[in-house]
Amino acid sequence: MAEAELARFVDRYTFEFVRTFPHPIERVWRAIVDDAEISAWFDRCTIDARLGGAFHFGGEESRMKGTTQLIELWSKHPEWPALDIVHSRKAAFKKWDRSKLIEEFHAAGLGAEAIVAPHERFDHPQLRETGAVVEVIDPEVGPTTQLGVTIFLEGTPGEVQGPQPLAGAHTDEVLRSLGHADEEIAGLRERGVI
Numbered sequence: 001m002a003e004a005e006l007a008r009f010v011d012r013y014t015f016e017f018v019r020t021f022p023h024p025i026e027r028v029w030r031a032i033v034d035d036a037e038i039s040a041w042f043d044r045c046t047i048d049a050r051l052g053g054a055f056h057f058g059g060e061e062s063r064m065k066g067t068t069q070l071i072e073l074w075s076k077h078p079e080w081p082a083l084d085i086v087h088s089r090k091a092a093f094k095k096w097d098r099s100k101l102i103e104e105f106h107a108a109g110l111g112a113e114a115i116v117a118p119h120e121r122f123d124h125p126q127l128r129e130t131g132a133v134v135e136v137i138d139p140e141v142g143p144t145t146q147l148g149v150t151i152f153l154e155g156t157p158g159e160v161q162g163p164q165p166l167a168g169a170h171t172d173e174v175l176r177s178l179g180h181a182d183e184e185i186a187g188l189r190e191r192g193v194i
Contacts, residue, residue, distance in 0.1 A: 138163040
Protein backbone atom coordinates (compact mmCIF):
# COMPACT_ATOMS: atom_id res chain seq x y z
CA MET A 1 0.00 0.00 0.00
CA ALA A 2 1.35 3.42 -0.93
CA GLU A 3 2.22 5.74 1.96
CA ALA A 4 -0.41 8.32 0.91
CA GLU A 5 -3.31 5.85 0.67
CA LEU A 6 -5.85 6.02 3.47
CA ALA A 7 -7.19 2.54 2.78
CA ARG A 8 -7.03 -0.19 0.17
CA PHE A 9 -10.21 -1.92 -0.99
CA VAL A 10 -9.62 -5.67 -0.85
CA ASP A 11 -13.00 -6.58 -2.31
CA ARG A 12 -16.50 -5.16 -2.48
CA TYR A 13 -17.05 -5.43 1.29
CA THR A 14 -13.55 -5.14 2.74
CA PHE A 15 -11.05 -2.35 2.96
CA GLU A 16 -7.73 -2.42 4.71
CA PHE A 17 -5.95 0.23 6.78
CA VAL A 18 -2.20 -0.16 7.21
CA ARG A 19 -0.34 2.25 9.44
CA THR A 20 3.04 2.24 11.18
CA PHE A 21 3.23 4.17 14.45
CA PRO A 22 6.34 4.94 16.49
CA HIS A 23 4.73 3.49 19.64
CA PRO A 24 4.71 0.12 21.42
CA ILE A 25 2.08 -2.28 20.06
CA GLU A 26 0.27 -2.30 23.43
CA ARG A 27 -0.27 1.47 23.21
CA VAL A 28 -1.47 1.32 19.60
CA TRP A 29 -3.81 -1.60 20.34
CA ARG A 30 -5.33 0.22 23.33
CA ALA A 31 -5.79 3.34 21.20
CA ILE A 32 -7.72 1.28 18.66
CA VAL A 33 -9.94 -0.80 20.93
CA ASP A 34 -10.60 1.62 23.79
CA ASP A 35 -13.64 3.70 22.79
CA ALA A 36 -12.48 6.73 24.76
CA GLU A 37 -9.06 6.73 23.09
CA ILE A 38 -10.17 6.07 19.52
CA SER A 39 -12.80 8.81 19.85
CA ALA A 40 -9.87 11.23 20.06
CA TRP A 41 -9.13 10.26 16.45
CA PHE A 42 -12.63 9.70 15.12
CA ASP A 43 -15.78 11.38 16.39
CA ARG A 44 -18.09 8.88 18.15
CA CYS A 45 -16.14 5.81 17.17
CA THR A 46 -16.56 2.29 18.56
CA ILE A 47 -14.76 -0.91 17.64
CA ASP A 48 -15.64 -4.39 18.84
CA ALA A 49 -12.24 -6.07 18.58
CA ARG A 50 -13.60 -9.60 18.35
CA LEU A 51 -13.39 -11.38 14.99
CA GLY A 52 -16.39 -10.19 12.99
CA GLY A 53 -17.22 -7.52 15.60
CA ALA A 54 -18.81 -4.28 14.41
CA PHE A 55 -17.15 -0.91 14.10
CA HIS A 56 -18.79 2.48 13.64
CA PHE A 57 -17.22 5.89 13.21
CA GLY A 58 -18.34 9.31 12.15
CA GLY A 59 -21.50 11.21 12.99
CA GLU A 60 -24.96 10.12 11.90
CA GLU A 61 -24.62 12.13 8.69
CA SER A 62 -21.44 10.32 7.61
CA ARG A 63 -21.34 6.97 9.32
CA MET A 64 -19.09 4.14 8.25
CA LYS A 65 -19.92 0.66 9.44
CA GLY A 66 -18.42 -2.75 9.07
CA THR A 67 -16.76 -5.60 10.86
CA THR A 68 -13.22 -5.77 12.07
CA GLN A 69 -10.63 -8.48 11.70
CA LEU A 70 -8.35 -7.04 14.40
CA ILE A 71 -8.56 -10.10 16.61
CA GLU A 72 -7.32 -12.27 13.74
CA LEU A 73 -4.20 -10.10 13.50
CA TRP A 74 -3.77 -10.20 17.29
CA SER A 75 -4.05 -14.00 17.33
CA LYS A 76 -1.17 -14.30 14.84
CA HIS A 77 1.18 -12.60 17.31
CA PRO A 78 1.34 -14.60 20.56
CA GLU A 79 4.18 -12.35 21.74
CA TRP A 80 1.73 -9.42 22.02
CA PRO A 81 0.20 -9.05 25.47
CA ALA A 82 -3.31 -10.40 25.94
CA LEU A 83 -5.99 -7.77 26.27
CA ASP A 84 -9.28 -8.88 27.78
CA ILE A 85 -11.56 -6.30 26.18
CA VAL A 86 -14.80 -8.05 27.17
CA HIS A 87 -13.77 -8.28 30.83
CA SER A 88 -12.69 -4.65 31.03
CA ARG A 89 -15.95 -3.44 29.44
CA LYS A 90 -18.07 -5.61 31.76
CA ALA A 91 -16.18 -4.20 34.74
CA ALA A 92 -16.79 -0.65 33.51
CA PHE A 93 -20.54 -1.27 33.10
CA LYS A 94 -20.79 -2.86 36.55
CA LYS A 95 -19.60 0.40 38.13
CA TRP A 96 -22.87 2.03 37.07
CA ASP A 97 -26.32 1.81 38.62
CA ARG A 98 -28.40 0.15 35.88
CA SER A 99 -31.15 2.78 35.72
CA LYS A 100 -28.61 5.64 35.76
CA LEU A 101 -26.66 4.03 32.90
CA ILE A 102 -29.83 3.73 30.80
CA GLU A 103 -30.65 7.40 31.53
CA GLU A 104 -27.16 8.39 30.36
CA PHE A 105 -27.56 6.37 27.15
CA HIS A 106 -30.91 8.04 26.48
CA ALA A 107 -29.47 11.50 27.21
CA ALA A 108 -26.76 10.77 24.62
CA GLY A 109 -29.41 9.88 22.03
CA LEU A 110 -28.69 6.16 22.16
CA GLY A 111 -31.46 3.59 22.08
CA ALA A 112 -30.84 1.39 25.09
CA GLU A 113 -32.89 -0.71 27.44
CA ALA A 114 -31.85 -2.87 30.34
CA ILE A 115 -32.30 -6.60 30.24
CA VAL A 116 -34.35 -7.29 33.32
CA ALA A 117 -34.90 -10.39 35.41
CA PRO A 118 -38.24 -12.15 34.79
CA HIS A 119 -39.75 -10.92 38.05
CA GLU A 120 -38.89 -7.28 37.16
CA ARG A 121 -40.71 -7.23 33.82
CA PHE A 122 -44.08 -6.51 35.46
CA ASP A 123 -42.72 -3.18 36.78
CA HIS A 124 -41.29 -2.03 33.44
CA PRO A 125 -42.75 1.43 32.73
CA GLN A 126 -43.29 0.84 29.01
CA LEU A 127 -45.07 -2.48 29.55
CA ARG A 128 -47.24 -0.88 32.24
CA GLU A 129 -48.05 2.17 30.10
CA THR A 130 -49.06 0.11 27.04
CA GLY A 131 -51.27 -2.21 29.08
CA ALA A 132 -49.13 -5.26 28.38
CA VAL A 133 -49.07 -6.17 32.08
CA VAL A 134 -52.46 -7.58 33.05
CA GLU A 135 -54.05 -9.12 36.11
CA VAL A 136 -56.03 -12.30 35.55
CA ILE A 137 -58.17 -14.22 38.04
CA ASP A 138 -57.11 -17.86 37.81
CA PRO A 139 -59.70 -20.33 39.16
CA GLU A 140 -57.01 -22.42 40.86
CA VAL A 141 -54.57 -19.82 42.23
CA GLY A 142 -56.56 -16.57 42.35
CA PRO A 143 -55.26 -13.22 41.04
CA THR A 144 -52.09 -13.47 38.95
CA THR A 145 -50.07 -10.83 37.14
CA GLN A 146 -49.15 -11.83 33.60
CA LEU A 147 -47.39 -10.41 30.61
CA GLY A 148 -50.00 -10.11 27.91
CA VAL A 149 -49.86 -8.77 24.38
CA THR A 150 -46.72 -6.69 23.75
CA ILE A 151 -47.20 -6.03 20.03
CA PHE A 152 -50.30 -4.10 19.07
CA LEU A 153 -51.55 -4.46 15.49
CA GLU A 154 -54.30 -2.25 14.12
CA GLY A 155 -55.98 -4.86 11.93
CA THR A 156 -55.68 -7.82 14.29
CA PRO A 157 -55.59 -6.54 17.86
CA GLY A 158 -55.08 -9.10 20.58
CA GLU A 159 -55.87 -9.22 24.25
CA VAL A 160 -55.62 -11.55 27.20
CA GLN A 161 -59.10 -13.05 27.47
CA GLY A 162 -58.66 -14.79 30.80
CA PRO A 163 -56.53 -17.36 32.58
CA GLN A 164 -55.24 -20.48 30.92
CA PRO A 165 -58.00 -23.04 30.65
CA LEU A 166 -58.13 -25.94 33.06
CA ALA A 167 -57.09 -29.31 31.65
CA GLY A 168 -60.00 -30.72 29.65
CA ALA A 169 -62.01 -27.48 29.67
CA HIS A 170 -62.48 -27.51 25.89
CA THR A 171 -62.46 -31.24 25.20
CA ASP A 172 -66.16 -31.46 24.28
CA GLU A 173 -65.94 -28.40 22.05
CA VAL A 174 -62.89 -29.77 20.21
CA LEU A 175 -64.43 -33.23 19.75
CA ARG A 176 -67.68 -31.69 18.43
CA SER A 177 -65.66 -29.63 15.94
CA LEU A 178 -64.14 -32.91 14.73
CA GLY A 179 -67.61 -34.36 14.06
CA HIS A 180 -68.24 -36.38 17.23
CA ALA A 181 -71.83 -36.41 18.53
CA ASP A 182 -72.66 -35.60 22.16
CA GLU A 183 -73.67 -39.25 22.82
CA GLU A 184 -70.31 -40.47 21.48
CA ILE A 185 -68.44 -37.95 23.66
CA ALA A 186 -70.46 -39.08 26.73
CA GLY A 187 -69.53 -42.71 25.93
CA LEU A 188 -65.81 -41.81 25.72
CA ARG A 189 -66.08 -40.09 29.08
CA GLU A 190 -67.88 -43.07 30.69
CA ARG A 191 -65.14 -45.45 29.50
CA GLY A 192 -62.43 -43.11 30.90
CA VAL A 193 -60.98 -42.31 27.48
CA ILE A 194 -61.40 -38.59 28.13
